[in-house]
Amino acid sequence: MPTSVRHPVMAASRAAGAVTLAAALFTAVMAPASGRAAEVVDVLGRHVTVPDHVERVVLGEGRLFYAMAVLDRDAPFKRIAGWQNDLRKLDAKTFDGYVAQYPEAAKIPLIGETSEQSVSVERILSLKPDLAVFSISGHGPTEHSPVADVLAQAGVPVVFVDFRVHPIDGTRQSFAALGKALGREAEATAYLDFYNRHLTRITGAVSSLPDTARPKVMLELLAGAWQSPGHTTGSGGMGEVIAAVGGRNIAAGVVPGAIGDISVEYALTADPDVYVATGSRNPGVLLGAQATADEAAKSFAKVLARPEFAGLRAIREGRAHALWHEFYNSPYNIVAIEALATWIHPKTFGDVKPQQTLQELYSRFLPFTPSGTYWIDDAPKS
């Protein structure tokens, strides 16, 4: 090890130059392949060229399968070459139901666990995907992640979708993009027709309501399961849904980012007209696939008995309801939209039947039989 180098700057710049040259050479030999077919515009407004017959799809979040199941109804797992493990970890009961019906679902290779940093880009490349579908936010690789950049270099088209940042518009744009990318335009259009029909019935009736006619809503995410009471969302995500169905989210304008905890004191002073808890697992509200109505009701009663909010007028007067948490990141959110609408404006939407919509969703668009409890209409009055 010499104690001094005569021209460290020159040596260093030569090394850097060599490295840059190698990179440039590499880029030059990696000319893009030809024979492209469809051009898809994704939710980020990117124009992505997708090959004609996509046979191998990698899902950046396992829960993006909720959308795939609608588009590939006849063989929902056939084209899935790899996915992340969040579906199994965060919605285990649904996953078990899938595996019971389609054992091959358990054998789909994993590209990562439940977080972006666990995703191995080399693993994705080795699965030789024709297409990668990523969510613009959440538990998988996002727009500027190194994963997306490397895939772009390898010529693997990446389509970004969104079911959580803007649940309503995101669902519409994502389905249009996925339908085109997967050669399933007819299925995508059919689903969007169903979605829009149910949606406009509600938004049309409440869009011109003045603020005073919009009930105040408190949405507590993962109530009882989250480490502190008052975990909620501001104006994005489910907050957007509350506004769309004619409610006023008490946390809008208070929670600046995606999620945050409002103080108990603020919630009590805001005095919401309607209280909604989301839940999926213990110790919160047990909802989702395989959850029985009885289990759900018992767990909800426990959540409502928490001393912080037990005194809320909405809870005392029985205007407390519960919703399956995963609706926040799913194209099936139309069911949640209807349920919320009937709770927030019971007189206006007396004829809206979310249970029928759920049945229609399963019978027309999904290859699975519904099981479980996805919301609770009436809480026991205290």
Place this chain on the structure above:
Amino acid sequence: MDTAIAGHRCRVVRRVTLLAVFTLAMLAAGLADIVTGPSGLTLHDLLRAVLAPGEVERTTAVIVWTVRLPYAVMALLVGAVLGLSGVEMQTILDNPLASPFTLGLSSAAAVGASLAIVFHLAPFGLPESWAVPALAFVFAFGSMLLLQAMARLAPAGRETLVLLGIALVFSCHALVALLQLIAPEDVLQQLVFWTLGSVTRATWEKIGILAAILALVMPFSMAAAWSMTVLRLGEDRALSFGVDVRRLRYASLVRVSLISSIAVAFVGPIGFIGLVGPHIARMLVGEDQRFLLPTSAMVGALLLSLASVASKAIMPGIIVPVGIVTALVGVPAFVLLILRQRR
């Protein structure tokens, strides 16, 4: 007299041998890092992709040239930077618990990165993949300059520096937490991801920059080795030898800030190596900084490279962030060395 010279020679030979062994171990770890991965490429494929990227399948070429090689080289480089910075920090602060991040360098970098991520800042019109490291670097290096300036106002030496550093760490953590609170949904994950540290952000340009800066700084560190060795004997002794301790400390801090800031900017904060690498090196070659500095850099490179291999091996097909693995890989070696020393 003769025996003394012979003893010294023997020690030097032993150290040179150790350096050679470490060089080989480092290369071996780097190679292991290049040949391991979930896609199960054969050695033959690998060699062909390295020698003639145009003749192999595009996916294979990307795996080798965009994933494995840059990650492996980046792990070695960042490890070396952390090992070298750590040993310099421990010497100038005379504190065995010091690391490159003791004075808040990585916390300040996290503030810069978070600002860039949350507000989509693009200074100098940089694309996002460069804006985040650029701001992380500006904040990290800027925080060190600020610290220096404040320490100059205060009379005492290293204690003041450490206390001000701690104040900086807490302020930066609070700022990052605040940014996470106001972050919209689509960037929240990126913030968390950044603070975990990962070599998966490596690109050849970044490797070129880091290698160039390390090659620039290392000779200056080596030139200061003798003064640093004297400083280990105590500040008073160093002063009596005619060493300008204040200047030595200042120059060393500038070097450490520069290389660590760039490393943190490119891969995020990776802990443990900068703290433990120097201790492992010290147990192997003692306090003579002429040997300690390069050995510590090599130990760091070896540790991070092994951690990078392990991060792929623990759960095949899934990456366990390297920042988590460094401790898992390093602790056993560390404990073994301590137990051997005690005997």
